[in-house]
Amino acid sequence: MNATDPARRCPAGDARASGSAPATDESPTVSDWYAISNADAIPTPTVLVYPDRVEQNLKRMVAMAGGAERLRPHVKTHKLPQIIALKRKAGIHKFKVSTIAEAEMTAAAGGEDILLAYQPVGPNIVRLVALMRRFPDTRFATLVDDPANLDAISRVAVAENVSITLYMDLNVGMNRTGIIPDAAAADLYRALCKAPGISVGGLHAYDGHLRNSDSQELARQVDAAFAPVWQLREQMLAEDLPVPRLIASGTPTFAVLAQHPDTEVGAGTTVLWDFGQAEVCPDHHFLNGAMLMTRVISKPTADRLCLDLGHKAVAAEMPQPRVRLMGLEDAALVSQSEEHLVVQTPRAAEYAVGDVVYGIPRHICPTMALHSDVWAVHKGVADASWPVVARARKITI
Amino acid sequence: MNATDPARRCPAGDARASGSAPATDESPTVSDWYAISNADAIPTPTVLVYPDRVEQNLKRMVAMAGGAERLRPHVKTHKLPQIIALKRKAGIHKFKVSTIAEAEMTAAAGGEDILLAYQPVGPNIVRLVALMRRFPDTRFATLVDDPANLDAISRVAVAENVSITLYMDLNVGMNRTGIIPDAAAADLYRALCKAPGISVGGLHAYDGHLRNSDSQELARQVDAAFAPVWQLREQMLAEDLPVPRLIASGTPTFAVLAQHPDTEVGAGTTVLWDFGQAEVCPDHHFLNGAMLMTRVISKPTADRLCLDLGHKAVAAEMPQPRVRLMGLEDAALVSQSEEHLVVQTPRAAEYAVGDVVYGIPRHICPTMALHSDVWAVHKGVADASWPVVARARKITI
Numbered sequence: 123m124n125a126t127d128p129a130r131r132c133p134a135g136d137a138r139a140s141g142s143a144p145a146t147d148e149s150p151t152v153s154d155w156y157a158i159s160n161a162d163a164i165p166t167p168t169v170l171v172y173p174d175r176v177e178q179n180l181k182r183m184v185a186m187a188g189g190a191e192r193l194r195p196h197v198k199t200h201k202l203p204q205i206i207a208l209k210r211k212a213g214i215h216k217f218k219v220s221t222i223a224e225a226e227m228t229a230a231a232g233g234e235d236i237l238l239a240y241q242p243v244g245p246n247i248v249r250l251v252a253l254m255r256r257f258p259d260t261r262f263a264t265l266v267d268d269p270a271n272l273d274a275i276s277r278v279a280v281a282e283n284v285s286i287t288l289y290m291d292l293n294v295g296m297n298r299t300g301i302i303p304d305a306a307a308a309d310l311y312r313a314l315c316k317a318p319g320i321s322v323g324g325l326h327a328y329d330g331h332l333r334n335s336d337s338q339e340l341a342r343q344v345d346a347a348f349a350p351v352w353q354l355r356e357q358m359l360a361e362d363l364p365v366p367r368l369i370a371s372g373t374p375t376f377a378v379l380a381q382h383p384d385t386e387v388g389a390g391t392t393v394l395w396d397f398g399q400a401e402v403c404p405d406h407h408f409l410n411g412a413m414l415m416t417r418v419i420s421k422p423t424a425d426r427l428c429l430d431l432g433h434k435a436v437a438a439e440m441p442q443p444r445v446r447l448m449g450l451e452d453a454a455l456v457s458q459s460e461e462h463l464v465v466q467t468p469r470a471a472e473y474a475v476g477d478v479v480y481g482i483p484r485h486i487c488p489t490m491a492l493h494s495d496v497w498a499v500h501k502g503v504a505d506a507s508w509p510v511v512a513r514a515r516k517i518t519i
Numbered sequence: 520m521n522a523t524d525p526a527r528r529c530p531a532g533d534a535r536a537s538g539s540a541p542a543t544d545e546s547p548t549v550s551d552w553y554a555i556s557n558a559d560a561i562p563t564p565t566v567l568v569y570p571d572r573v574e575q576n577l578k579r580m581v582a583m584a585g586g587a588e589r590l591r592p593h594v595k596t597h598k599l600p601q602i603i604a605l606k607r608k609a610g611i612h613k614f615k616v617s618t619i620a621e622a623e624m625t626a627a628a629g630g631e632d633i634l635l636a637y638q639p640v641g642p643n644i645v646r647l648v649a650l651m652r653r654f655p656d657t658r659f660a661t662l663v664d665d666p667a668n669l670d671a672i673s674r675v676a677v678a679e680n681v682s683i684t685l686y687m688d689l690n691v692g693m694n695r696t697g698i699i700p701d702a703a704a705a706d707l708y709r710a711l712c713k714a715p716g717i718s719v720g721g722l723h724a725y726d727g728h729l730r731n732s733d734s735q736e737l738a739r740q741v742d743a744a745f746a747p748v749w750q751l752r753e754q755m756l757a758e759d760l761p762v763p764r765l766i767a768s769g770t771p772t773f774a775v776l777a778q779h780p781d782t783e784v785g786a787g788t789t790v791l792w793d794f795g796q797a798e799v800c801p802d803h804h805f806l807n808g809a810m811l812m813t814r815v816i817s818k819p820t821a822d823r824l825c826l827d828l829g830h831k832a833v834a835a836e837m838p839q840p841r842v843r844l845m846g847l848e849d850a851a852l853v854s855q856s857e858e859h860l861v862v863q864t865p866r867a868a869e870y871a872v873g874d875v876v877y878g879i880p881r882h883i884c885p886t887m888a889l890h891s892d893v894w895a896v897h898k899g900v901a902d903a904s905w906p907v908v909a910r911a912r913k914i915t916i
Contacts, residue, residue: 161641162642299819
C-alpha cells in the first residue's frame with residue numbers, strides 16, 4: 123500500500139455543497155480560463171495560483187463540512203500565508219500542519235489554532251516551545267503516540283515552564299503513525315492526562331487508507347475503523363478523563379466524518395485541487411486553483427517538444443503522467459529529467475521554441491514545495507509573486 | 520527511455536585517478552564515518568555534507584579528467600556556494616548550470632566562467648543579460664538550438680548593447696534538446712557566427728544516453744555519437760568559422776571524452792555522489808559526500824518504523840528504494856508519503872521513537888533541491904548550516 127496511491131477514489135460530496143455541478147470551464151476545449159495576459163513577463167517553470175478559485179473551493183469545503191468550525195484543513199498543500207488569509211476570511215480558524223516551519227508561517231499569518239499533526243521528537247520539541255513563546259496568542263497543540271516520547275515532551279514542558287497541549291495519535295488501520303486503540307492506548311491516554319506540563323487535547327486519527335468510491339461502503343469502512351476510537355473515547359469519559367475533541371479524516375472522508383459530533387475534519391488538497399485527487403474523488407467538483415506554467419525550450423526531433431518542466435518543478439512521486447498539459451492531452455511522455463520534460467506529439471509543428479504551455483499537476487502538495495515563489499493571478503494577470511514561505515524546513519525557529 | 524534510468528552503468532574511471540581502490544569506510548558494518556556527535560541538536564529531516572569528502576572527490580575528478588582545466592562540472596547537483604568555493608580551491612574555474620538562479624549563485628560565489636547549459640527563452644533571455652551586468656567580470660555563455668530563438672537572443676543582445684556568447688546545442692542521440700548535427704545545424708552555426716550581438720562559443724552536446732558499463736564499448740558509442748559533431752566542427756573550421764570549444768559529456772562519459780582535444784567535460788554527481796550513480800558507475804569509487812539524517816517518529820506496529828523522511832525530503836522520481844538506510848538495509852518499504860517513510864523490519868524493537876537513522880539517497884541532485892538548508896560536518900560535528908541558495912528559481916534576478 124502506498125499512501126499516495128492515485129488509484130484511490132472517494133465518494134460524492136455532501137449534498138449541502140454549493141454549486142455541486144462540475145464547473146464547465148474546466149475543459150480546455152471550452153475556454154482557457156487559466157491563460158494569463160502577461161505571460162511574456164513571467165519566467166518558467168512556475169505555478170500560477172487563482173485566488174478567486176481558491177475562495178470558491180473554500181466555500182465548498184465549508185458547505186460540505188457543515189460549517190467552518192468543523193474544519194481543520196491541512197496547510198501542507200499550499201504553504202502560503204496568503205491562503206491562510208483566504209481561509210480565515212472564509213471563517214476557518216483552525217489549521218493542521220506537518221512541520222515547525224508550516225506552523226510558524228501559519229501563526230505569523232494570523233492562524234489562531236494550530237495542530238502540529240506530527241509527533242515532535244528530538245529538537246523539534248523545544249522548537250515547538252519556541253513557537254509557543256514567539257506567538258503567545260496562538261493556540262498550539264501536537265500529537266503523541268509513545269509513552270517514552272510523552273515523558274520527553276512532558277520534561278521539556280516542565281523545564282520550560284509551559285503547558286503543551288497533546289492529542290493522542292491513533293492508528294486506525296493506515297499503519298503509518300499512531301498507537302493502536304487498545305489497552306496500551308488507554309494506558310497512554312491516562313498517562314497523558316496526568317503528565318506534568320501537559321494539557322489534554324483529545325484524540326487524533328488520520329484515516330488516509332479509507333478511499334472507497336461508494337459513499338455507503340466508505341461510511342461502513344469509517345464506522346469499522348473508528349469503532350475502537352469511539353469505544354476508547356467512551357471508556358476514557360467513563361473514567362472521568364477529559365476527551366475534548368477528536369480530529370480525524372483526510373480529503374476522501376471529510377464529508378463523512380464531519381457528520382459525527384465533537385469531530386473536526388481535515389481535507390487539504392481541496393483548496394488548490396489537482397487531477398490526482400479529482401480521479402480519487404470524481405464527484406467532489408472542486409476547481410483547479412493552481413496551474414503549472416511551462417515553456418517549450420527545444421524541439422529535438424520533428425515530433426518532440428522539450429518543456430522546462432522537469433521533476434524539480436512538478437511532483438515526482440506519482441506515476442507518469444505527472445502533469446496534464448492543456449492542449450497537449452494526446453502527447454506521450456518520452457522522458458523527464460531534472461529540468462526537462464520531453465513529450466512526443468503529432469502537434470509538435472504547431473509549437474515554437476518559447477511557446478507557453480499550461481498544465482495541471484497530478485499532485486499539487488509536493489509540487490508547491492518545489493517552487494520558491496508562485497504567481498497569483500487576478501483578472502487574467504499574474505500580478506503578485508508569492509513566496510512559498512513554508513517550503514523551508516526552518517523559517518526563524 | 521527515461522533520462523534518469525537508474526539501470527544505466529558506466530565504466531571504470533581513468534587509471535590516472537588517485538586512490539582508485541574502493542573506500543573501505545563506505546560500509547556501514549565497518550564504521551559509521553557519517554555519524555555526528557551533536558545529533559541531538561540537529562532537526563530532521565536534513566542533509567549532512569562532508570566537505571573533506573567533497574574535496575577528495577574533486578581531486579579524483581581532476582585526476583580522471585586529466586586536469587582541472589578540462590572540467591566544467593554541473594552545479595545543479597549541489598546548488599551551494601560553499602562547494603563552488605571548494606571547486607575553485609581544487610583549480611576548477613568553469614561551471615555548468617541549468618537555471619538563472621544557479622548562475623547567479625555561482626557568479627556570486629566567485630565562479631569565473633559560467634555556461635547556462637539550457638537554452639534561454641522568453642524572459643530568461645533578459646534575465647541572462649541582467650546577470651551579465653550584475654557580474655561584469657564573470658564570463659557567461661549559453662546555448663541555442665533554434666534559428667528563431669537565435670534571432671530572439673540576438674535582438675535582445677543588440678537592444679541591450681551586450682555581446683552574448685552562444686554555443687550551438689547538438690542532439691547526439693539523447694533526443695532531449697539540441698539540433699541534429701546535419702545540414703540544418705551547419706546553417707544555424709553559420710547564422711550564429713554572423714548574428715549581431717552574438718559571440719561564438721562553439722559546440723555543446725550532452726550525451727546522457729551513453730551509459731555502457733564496458734569501457735571499450737562506451738568509447739565506441741561515444742565515437743559513433745560524436746562522429747557527426749567532429750565532422751561538423753571540421754566543416755565549420757574549413758569554412759573559416761571559429762569553433763573555439765566543444766563542451767560535452769555527463770558523468771558516465773567524462774573520462775572518455777576528456778581524452779579528446781579542445782573538449783571540456785561535465786560530471787556533476789561525482790562531487791557528492793549517491794547510490795544510484797554508484798550503481799551506474801560501480802568502478803568510479805567516489806565517496807559519499809552527503810547523507811540524509813532522519814529520525815524514527817513513530818512505531819505504528821511491532822515490526823514497523825515510521826521515519827521523518829517523506830518524498831518532500833528525498834528525491835522521488837526514482838523507483839523505490841529512494842534511500843539506503845544505514846543499519847536498516849534489510850528493511851522493506853511499506854509506504855512513503857509527503858513527510859513519512861514507513862519500513863518493515865525485524866529489527867524494529869531495537870529502535871525507539873526519536874532515534875536517529877542515516878541514509879544515502881539514490882539521487883542526490885533533486886534531493887538537495889528539497890532542502891532549504893543542509894549541515895556541513897567537520898570532524899564529526901554538524902557545525903555549519905548552509906542554505907541551499909540556488910534551489911530558489913530566483914535569487915535576485
